[in-house]
Amino acid sequence: MEDSVDQHVARWATFWKDEPAFAPEVEGALVRMKHIQRWIDRADLSIFTEGFTPQDFKTLHVLMVQPWPTEATPAQLAEAANVTRAAMTSRLDRLAEAGLITRQMDGADRRRILVRPTQEGRKMWNKYIFKGMAVDQRALRGLSVEELGQLNGLLRKVLLALEE
Numbered sequence: 001m002e003d004s005v006d007q008h009v010a011r012w013a014t015f016w017k018d019e020p021a022f023a024p025e026v027e028g029a030l031v032r033m034k035h036i037q038r039w040i041d042r043a044d045l046s047i048f049t050e051g052f053t054p055q056d057f058k059t060l061h062v063l064m065v066q067p068w069p070t071e072a073t074p075a076q077l078a079e080a081a082n083v084t085r086a087a088m089t090s091r092l093d094r095l096a097e098a099g100l101i102t103r104q105m106d107g108a109d110r111r112r113i114l115v116r117p118t119q120e121g122r123k124m125w126n127k128y129i130f131k132g133m134a135v136d137q138r139a140l141r142g143l144s145v146e147e148l149g150q151l152n153g154l155l156r157k158v159l160l161a162l163e164e
Contacts, residue, residue, distance in 0.1 A: 005031045040139050047131040052098075052124065057132075059091040060100060060125040063117055071116045074103075100124055 009028045016022040048054055062080040066072050072080070078088035092115060095101040100121035106112035117125065140148060 003032075005035065036139060040135060043135040043138070044132060047128065047135065052128070055091055056095060056098075056100075057125070057128050059088070059095060060117065060121055061129070063101065063115060064122070064125050071114045073112055074115060077115060095121065 005028055008031060009024045012022065012027060013024050045054065048057070058081055059077065062077055063072055064070070066076065066080050074088050074092060075085055077092070078085045081088065081091075083091070092101060092103065096103060098120075100118055102116050102118055103113050104116070106114050143151060
């Protein structure tokens, strides 16, 4: 059984038939991973409704899963989301206007602002985290649980080699 990537690899293998630097197995694996990620990214975008954006979700997500007890400073959130502090301020403004977070002065240090999710923010995060899980599971539905275990083992091996 062939997929569209097999055709891509075959075309380049013919073009570079005398080039030892071309590795068809590497090309095939990486292009397939990119296609899968692009499919997931597009499917993820389609789940956002009600004016709620992927950036809104990511901001709520880092607030909900960060190591502090359901509160964080804007600077901590900016670092966790890998965005500038100015970008985080803009995101937090949107979420506060929507009633999804609160920002309050820290009682112990009045220079610090603490961001917390509201009950509505928790509900919104919960709604979209499960929609995202459904997208992810749909993307990998062609694999059995055993095959997913094998895939995870192989990807772990690749990642460990990159982290050395």
